[in-house]
Amino acid sequence: MTEKGLLLKVYEALRAAFGCRHWWPAESPFEVMVGAVLTQNTNWANVERAIANLKQADLLRPAAMAEAELTKLQALIRPAGYYRQKSVRLKRLAGWVARRCAPADEGLKALRGLPLDCLREELLALKGIGPETADSILLYALGQPVFVVDAYTVRILARHQLVARDSRYGEVQSFFQDGLPTDLELFKDYHAQLVEVGKRYCKRRAPRCQDCPLHPVLGAPTLEMELP
């Protein structure tokens, strides 16, 4: 068990280096949800094109997306890749939201009121929504305090030997949730900071992460811990 303050010290170092990340970049909670699906194993720049297309077509609303023609949806989100799978996933998610929220409920208040466990279970029951996508939606769209774990998170922690390389999602999530105060804004920005570290210093093949702001806190990774 890591001592209580380490994860906070890590956060302070990242925050000092990068500033507040202001995540998730979106104009509405539903746009966050859509982005969460579109960004599955996909570069965010490609996701932005797809979202712009959806916005242009006025399909960035739950009911409209749920009823949209599948082939039309596919054409619009094509730049985000995996477009055949993602079109189906988006329609399922949009249908779920549309069933729960009135069209005028743009803040998705009807969903925000429900308990976390219930929401997470229902999201995970939708095919195409796994743990990371569900938690991104819970945290950034619905304001629930869950810690989001992604590939960068595991890679960064594994390279510093804070978790095993083959850890399960829940283990890494507990590592953060047990080592931090339960704080919505902290969870939001912490994950965003980790993604920033990942993009800059912790790519899959990157043999080393020089100048990474984590090193003063955690020490530099050694050669043994490099590759995935």
Next chain:
DNA sequence: TGCCAGGCCGGGT
């Protein structure tokens, strides 16, 4: 030019 990106599912061991 291949490798990579803010995963997830289904089939085979």
Next chain:
DNA sequence: ACCCGGCATGGC
């Protein structure tokens, strides 16, 4: 219960 191939586009 794990392991692996498939899914697809665009940037460097």
